Each structure stands twice: as C-alpha cells, then as structure tokens.
Amino acid sequence: LFAAHLDRMLADGYTTISLYDLQAHLMQGAPLPEKPVVITFDDGYRDNYENAFPLLRARGMTATFFVVTDFIDEERPAYLTWEMVREMHAGGMSIESHGRNHASLQGRDADFLVWQALGSLETIAYELGVRPRFVSYPAGEFDQRTIDIFASADYWAGATTVQGATHSSADPFRLTRVRVRNTTTPDELSRLLALNW
Secondary structure (H helix, E strand, O other): OHHHHHHHHHHOOOEEOOHHHHHHHHHHOOOOOOOEEOOEEEEOEOHHHHHHHHHHHHOOOOOEEEEOHHHHHOOOOOEOOHHHHHHHHHOOOEEEEOOOOOOOOOOOOHHHHHHHHHHHHHHHHHHHOOOOOEEEOHHHOOOHHHHHHHHHOOOOEEEEEEEOOOOOOOOHHHEEEOOOOOOOOHHHHHHHHHOOO
C-alpha cells in the first residue's frame, strides 16, 4: 500500500522535500518544486527501515523520521537501531526528534521539557554528527511551554497531529499533517493532498 501511495504521488506530480526545504521556503522565500510534499513517520519503528526506506530509495524520494531516542538506546526489538538510522540518514533521509521516551510534553515543568529537548537532540547529534531542528510532539500533546522550551533549544519547528496540508510562516511550531492510515487508498491520498486545508 505504501508503494502504491508513493507511486500515486509521483504520478500526480509531487516531489518530496525535507522539512529543511519547507523551513527555508517559509522563512526566507527559498523556491520549492511545483507540488512539494513532506513525508513523515513518527516513533522510529523498525519497519521504517525494513519496508519504507527501500521503497523511498528505489523511487529517489525522501522522508523525515521522528525517532524516540531512548527506545533506540534500549535496543527495543520493534524499533530502529542506530546502525539502521545512520544508514537511512546517509541515504538522504532526515532524522528528527520525537522526544526521549514518548512521554506527553503537555502540562510538564520546564526541567522535564529541557530533559526531553536536549536529551534527544544530544543523542541524535552524537549518533549522526548532525543535530535535529524539528520535533514531532509525542501523541500530538504539547502546550505553549513545550514550544518555548524547544524554541529555546534552537529547534526550528514542531509537527502536530492536527490535520492539514498547507503551511505558513505564522506558527512554525504548529505544523499540520495529513494522516495516512493503512486504510487510506491511493485515490483518497491524492484527494487529501490536493485540498487547501
């Protein structure tokens, strides 16, 4: 199904871009292709490497993978290993933060949020040699203090679970996304991506 989604996006004229490309466009007016799309995955499950990565690479497409760093450090079998993450990064994929342990970031004190923001940042930077600039809020749960702490740690934007496909520079820490499920047909995906929402 994911292969069919990718093939449909290509047939519809979409070009995958990174969140870095999107950020450069929103903040500095950098040009984008006519029909840009950012593909994102949350959590860092091992199937991202085993299934998604080969399909993306075979089509010359890219994606952003938001990983839970403690789960990788703990070598949980359902999740990526750092060796896999390094291979994906070397293959053109973006690796960004999904926090340390997938705990909610909503209603938490500053110390906890700093531990999440800097802990995941430092681990990814140590493992990959580049620091993340984007966070996807675990379970989509965050508040203004979450945004303030991640911004103070020099993250550039945050991805929510709020539905939507159009972005502006007004609120980079509330980026919307189109949720694609294992029941989303290629036709439905094509319809969702074409909406201005």
